[in-house]
Amino acid sequence: MPTLAFASEFLEDFAKLxxxxxxxxxxxxxxxxxxxxxxxHLEKLTGSRDDRVRTVxxxxxWRGVVVRLGGGNYALLRVMxxxxxxxxxTRQRFGVNPITGIVEILDVPTVAEQVEAVTQDYRxxxxxDASLFASKRDRDFxxxxxxxxxxxxxxRLESEDEVLAIAHLLPQAxxxxxxxxxxxxxxxxxxxxxxxxxxxAAETEVDPDDIDAALARPASRSAFVVTSTDAELMELLTGDxxxxxxxxxPTQRWLAEKPxxxxxAKVTGGAGTGKTVVLVHRARHLARRLIDAREPTGRVxxxxxxxxxxxxxxxxxxxxxxxEEFRRLQVxxxxxxxxxxxxxxxxxxxxxxxxxxxxxxxxxAAMAGLDAFGLDHRFLIAEWEQVVLARDISTLADxxxxxxxxxxxxxxxxxxxxxxxxxxxxxxxxxDRKRATYVQIANLAAAQLGRRTTDASVxxxxxxxxxxxLHPAQWRLLRAAVRRGANDLFIAxxxxxRIYDHRVSLSSLGIETRGRSRRLRINYRTSQxxxxxxxxxxxxxxxxxxxxxxEDSVGYRSEFTGPAPTFERFSTPADEAKDVAALIRTWLExxxxxxxxxxxxRTRTVLDPVRxxxxxxxxxxxxxxxxxxxxxxxxxxxxxxxxxxxxxxVVGVNADVVPLPFAVTPAGEDPQQHDYDVLRERxxxxxxxxxxxxxxxxxxxxxxxxxxxxRNLHGPRDTDS
Numbered sequence: 161m162p163t164l165a166f167a168s169e170f171l172e173d174f175a176k177l178x179x180x181x182x183x184x185x186x187x188x189x190x191x192x193x194x195x196x197x198x199x200x201h202l203e204k205l206t207g208s209r210d211d212r213v214r215t216v217x218x219x220x221x222w223r224g225v226v227v228r229l230g231g232g233n234y235a236l237l238r239v240m241x242x243x244x245x246x247x248x249x250t251r252q253r254f255g256v257n258p259i260t261g262i263v264e265i266l267d268v269p270t271v272a273e274q275v276e277a278v279t280q281d282y283r284x285x286x287x288x289d290a291s292l293f294a295s296k297r298d299r300d301f302x303x304x305x306x307x308x309x310x311x312x313x314x315x316r317l318e319s320e321d322e323v324l325a326i327a328h329l330l331p332q333a334x335x336x337x338x339x340x341x342x343x344x345x346x347x348x349x350x351x352x353x354x355x356x357x358x359x360x361a362a363e364t365e366v367d368p369d370d371i372d373a374a375l376a377r378p379a380s381r382s383a384f385v386v387t388s389t390d391a392e393l394m395e396l397l398t399g400d401x402x403x404x405x406x407x408x409x410p411t412q413r414w415l416a417e418k419p420x421x422x423x424x425a426k427v428t429g430g431a432g433t434g435k436t437v438v439l440v441h442r443a444r445h446l447a448r449r450l451i452d453a454r455e456p457t458g459r460v461x462x463x464x465x466x467x468x469x470x471x472x473x474x475x476x477x478x479x480x481x482x483x484e485e486f487r488r489l490q491v492x493x494x495x496x497x498x499x500x501x502x503x504x505x506x507x508x509x510x511x512x513x514x515x516x517x518x519x520x521x522x523x524x525a526a527m528a529g530l531d532a533f534g535l536d537h538r539f540l541i542a543e544w545e546q547v548v549l550a551r552d553i554s555t556l557a558d559x560x561x562x563x564x565x566x567x568x569x570x571x572x573x574x575x576x577x578x579x580x581x582x583x584x585x586x587x588x589x590x591x592d593r594k595r596a597t598y599v600q601i602a603n604l605a606a607a608q609l610g611r612r613t614t615d616a617s618v619x620x621x622x623x624x625x626x627x628x629x630l631h632p633a634q635w636r637l638l639r640a641a642v643r644r645g646a647n648d649l650f651i652a653x654x655x656x657x658r659i660y661d662h663r664v665s666l667s668s669l670g671i672e673t674r675g676r677s678r679r680l681r682i683n684y685r686t687s688q689x690x691x692x693x694x695x696x697x698x699x700x701x702x703x704x705x706x707x708x709x710x711e712d713s714v715g716y717r718s719e720f721t722g723p724a725p726t727f728e729r730f731s732t733p734a735d736e737a738k739d740v741a742a743l744i745r746t747w748l749e750x751x752x753x754x755x756x757x758x759x760x761x762r763t764r765t766v767l768d769p770v771r772x773x774x775x776x777x778x779x780x781x782x783x784x785x786x787x788x789x790x791x792x793x794x795x796x797x798x799x800x801x802x803x804x805x806x807x808x809x810v811v812g813v814n815a816d817v818v819p820l821p822f823a824v825t826p827a828g829e830d831p832q833q834h835d836y837d838v839l840r841e842r843x844x845x846x847x848x849x850x851x852x853x854x855x856x857x858x859x860x861x862x863x864x865x866x867x868x869x870x871r872n873l874h875g876p877r878d879t880d881s
Contacts, residue, residue, distance in 0.1 A: 164189055164387045165235035165375055167265065168407045170224075171385070173239040174397070177222075184218050185239060186397050192234060202226060208250045209268075213237075215245050225249045229371045235384065237265065256374040257333070259305040260358060261366040263380040264331040268309045271329045275313050278325040291315045292323065292342050304337040304350045314338060321692065327717045328688060332382065332409065333358050336681065339715040357678075358410045379410045408441065409434070411678050416441035419449075424649035426627075426666070426673040428705055429680030430716045431694070431850035435652040436802070438680075439623050440473070442650050444481050446621045447488035449647075458620035462491045463638060465626040465660075468784070469802045470496075473625065490619075494634045495598045497641065498605035505608050509596040517541065517597060520589045528582035533575055538825065542833065543567065544583050546661070549599050550632040556580045566663055568832025603633035609640035618643050626802070627653030627706060631662040635669050655703045655711060659798060659844045661836065665708040673707070681715040683850075685804050687722030690856045694849035696869040697842050725849070725856040729864060733812070736861045737769035740809050741777040743857060744792060747807045754780065758805035759794045760848050762820055766812030767794055797848040808852035810845075815863035818845060842867055 174185055202214035215223045223245040225238040240248060251267045293301075293315050301311045310330070317323055323342050327335040333354055340350045354360060358379040367373065375386050385407065408416060415427050415438050429435050443462050450458040462477065464470050474491040481489070492500070495511075502509060512520075521537035530540065547567060553559050560576050571579060590596055596604065609618075622642045624630075630638075642648050649671060666673060683691055695716070705711045730736040740759065747757055759774075759781075761767040771794060774781045784795025784803070793805070812818075819841035827834040845867050849856060858868070 164233070165229070165263075165384045166387070167235060167237045168383050168385075169238050170236045177239065181218065181222055182397075184222075185224065188216065188218070188224060188236070189397075202228075205246060205250050210253045210255075213249050213252055213254060215249055225252075227254045233372070256366065256368045256371060257305050257307075257331070258366050258368045259303065260333050260354065260360050260379065261364065261374055261377055262305075262331065262333055262358065262360075263371065263374045263377075263384055264334070265383075266307055266310075266331060266334075267329065268307070268313070271310060271326060272313050274326045274329055275316055275322075278322050279316055279318070290318055292317050292319060296341055300341065300347045301337075303347055304341070304354060306334050306337050306341075310334070317342075324688060324692060324717050325721070328720050332682065333379065335717065336715050339717065343714045345714075359414065378413060381413065382407055382409045408437070409680070409682060411680060412438045412441075415678055417445055420646050421650070421676050422646055423676060424651060424666075424671050424673050425647075425676040426651045426653075426706065427678055427680060428652075428654055428711065430654055430656055430683060430713070431847065432683040432685030432691075432718075432804075433654075433680035433716075434682075434684055435654065435680060436473070436625055439625050439650065439652045440476055440480060443477060443489060443623045444485055446623070446647060446650075447481065447485040450488050450620060451484060455620065458488065460489050461497070461619040461622040461638075461641065462489055463494050463497060463622060463624045465493065465629045466801065467493055467496075468799065469493075469626060472802060494602060494630060494637065498598070498602045498634075498637055501605040501608055501637075501641075502601065507604065507608065508594055509601050509604060510594055511601070512590070512595045512597055516593075516595060517590075521586055524582045524585040524589065527585055528578050530578060530582055534829070535569070535579070539569065539830070540579070540582050540586065542661070542825075543579055544586065545597070545599055545631070546663070548583060549603055550664075552603065552633070552636065566832065566836065568830040568834075599631045599633050602631065602637045606633060606637040606640050609637070621647050621650070623650040623652070625652050626657075627651045627666075628655045628658040629653075629660045629662055630664065632664050632669055634662075635664060635666070635671065639669065639671060651706075653706050655706060656698060657801070657843055657847050659801065659840060659847060661840060663836070664706070665704075667707050677705075679705075679711070681717065683716065683718045685853055686718055686850050687720055687852075687854060688718035689722060689724040690849060690852050691716075691718045693725050693856075693869055694846050697846045697849065697867060701839055701842065722854050725852075725858060727858045727868070728860075730859065730861045733766075733769045733861050734773075736811065736859050737773035740770050740811060740857075740859060741773035741779060743809065744774065744779055744807075745777060747855075748779070752807055754791045755793065756806035757792050758784075758800065758803070758808045758851060759792060760784075760797050760800045760808065760810055760851065761812040762797055762817050762844075763812075764796060766817055767796070770794065770809075770811055797844050800851050801847055803851055804853055805851055806853050807855045807857075809857045809859060810848050811859050813845070813858055813860040813865045813868060815865055818865040818867055838867075 174182060177185065202216055204214055212228045214226045214228065216226050218224055218239065221241060222239060223242050224236055225240065225245050225248060227235045227237060229235060238245065238248060251269050253266050253268065255264065257264050298311050302308050320342055323339055327339060330338065336357065337350050337354055340353060355362060360379065374380055375384055412434055415425070427435055427438050443460055446460045462473055464473060470491055470493045477489055477491060478486055518537060521540045525531070525535065525537045525540045530536065547562065547564050548559065551562055553562060556577065559580050560573055619642045622638055624638060638649070651673070703711045728739065730739065744757060748754065759767065759770055771781065774792060780791030781794050782790050784793055784799040819838055823841065824837040825833040
């Protein structure tokens with residue numbers, strides 16, 4: 161059969177079709193292969209920008225958009241309604257980028273129209289006539305792979321926000337180049353980054369007419385999949401299509417499939433950039449390597465922070481891996497791993513219950529007289545977890561001498577002795593009860609592994625998700641559980657989503673990833689308007705890269721656009737809940753699946769009125785804490801971590817709830833900890849907003865949260881008026 165290339169957009173269109181239409185689409189490749197006998201007709205379009213682009217009839221309503229590649233080969237680009245297909249096809253230009261060698265589809269007229277629209281929307285004042293690219297020459301663009309026809313259009317842009325608003329219309333490599341030029345990078349820096357991210361060979365001369373060679377390049381595989389056998393074609397067009405299984409950005413593919421990392425490797429990136437996708441591919445890759453190497457007992461640990469995320473990873477890996485591959489994987493939370501290790505050593509420690517830690521710490525602080533210098537049980541817990549457990553300190557002498565980075569309250573030598581006495585009382589009381597915190601249990605498990613005399617129980621490899629939420633003691637456990645060497649630790653995380661008070665530099669723990677780190681910049685989950693608002697929550701904050709260095713967020717953008725988020729305020733929580741319930745009924749009536757709709761709030765109490773309103777409106781709902789609930793999914797911001805919703809309502813975003821008062825240390829007590837706590841609350845709101853894919857509605861009653869982007873605030877409105 162001839163070579164068939166399928167654009168990712170084609171397969172996404174295909175997945176949305178009704179079964180009877182899908183079957184007709186499946187028949188197209190056979191018709192093309194036997195064109196002379198089947199009489200298939202490729203319709204040439206009047207006024208098309210690319211003479212090779214055609215449309216082909218699927219049925220009376222649907223048409224496919226096709227481009228002839230020569231030699232009997234072709235690419236299927238889209239499946240659309242008849243008029244939409246014709247309109248889309250006439251605007252497209254398909255070809256090989258002469259600089260990067262990547263196969264691209266470009267719609268210059270639509271880019272021009274969108275630039276015209278955003279320059280009107282984003283400029284509330286008089287235009288400044290100051291192009292963002294005034295200092296750039298035309299060849300600065302074209303030398304890094306930006307299409308020459310785009311240059312005069314791009315020169316109309318005046319801000320990074322305007323670039324981000326149109327970036328989804330550009331081929332990925334071109335969008336990256338434009339955003340880096342907008343950031344003031346030199347052409348040398350931009351080209352070096354494009355070469356690294358997209359696997360562009362330094363000295364290879366590109367033949368723009370050689371489509372076959374271009375499709376074989378790794379970078380083209382992020383947008384096209386090529387089949388050359390009937391079996392490959394059948395696998396692609398049968399069953400449900402998951403884009404993440406087939407299409408990986410070149411950086412994602414490099415991370416997932418690189419044969420050997422000579423030590424720990426790290427992938428970072430904002431919400432929705434596909435870090436977990438990379439991790440899943442990497443886990444399977446490592447399992448397959450163990451099988452191929454005929455290692456009889458080698459296993460891959462797949463670790464994450466929460467049970468819900470572990471359950472999701474387990475489900476995904478079961479469907480993605482073969483049974484043989486999956487048997488080489490152990491999916492676990494870090495807490496469960498610690499419990500497993502201590503149980504195997506016959507060490508019994510049970511997690512603290514409810515407010516038990518606060519009660520023990522309050523008694524210990526009082527007995528040590530910490531109130532004499534203005535310290536309470538909250539300070540004691542934080543000092544224990546962030547200094548003593550974080551640095552694995554076991555003696556007063558070590559504690560007195562250790563640095564306390566991140567702790568805003570200075571302590572004299574005498575005060576440290578009193579604090580140490582309180583910590584000893586706290587740990588002794590917990591030990592008497594056979595209780596321990598999860599961090600303490602991880603610390604005990606790491607110590608237990610450190611005493612082993614054989615490597616029989618360690619893992620060959622570990623892939624670790626949600627790295628930003630792990631405590632140093634948990635990192636020591638993971639480091640001890642995996643043999644040091646090639647491909648030992650593969651780490652995925654994003655400090656923008658750090659919602660627990662665990663700050664860590666991997667290199668300080670002996671986990672060195674220099675030269676083996678990559679940052680993902682393209683968000684595949686959240687539309688650009690929603691992402692832009694979410695990013696403003698953290699604007700001005702310094703976010704680290706899990707190694708103590710400020711994260712470079714240039715180029716972080718969405719692959720698609722959509723409606724801007726809606727912000728509504730009400731006079732009472734009851735009015736708010738009633739309106740949210742009515743909105744959800746509207747979404748359901750529009751055909752949105754119940755499981756694709758979410759409602760999240762900072763606390764369970766904030767969600768209670770919404771639950772009652774949904775119940776009164778006859779809308780089924782389930783709690784996110786119940787695993788896989790039926791109906792609308794309702795839960796706290798923490799429980800929504802790692803999930804996504806096509807439609808999302810974030811409720812109760814009020815001044816007295818976000819930030820949550822008892823989660824924030826008073827500024828007068830510890831200014832530095834106060835700032836950390838507020839940043840953590842900002843990160844939590846950012847996490848909540850970025851759970852939305854297509855539509856986000858943010859509601860509240862009374863005074864709005866101070867963490868909301870100021871330009872989105874509205875006063876209360878009465879739903880009865």
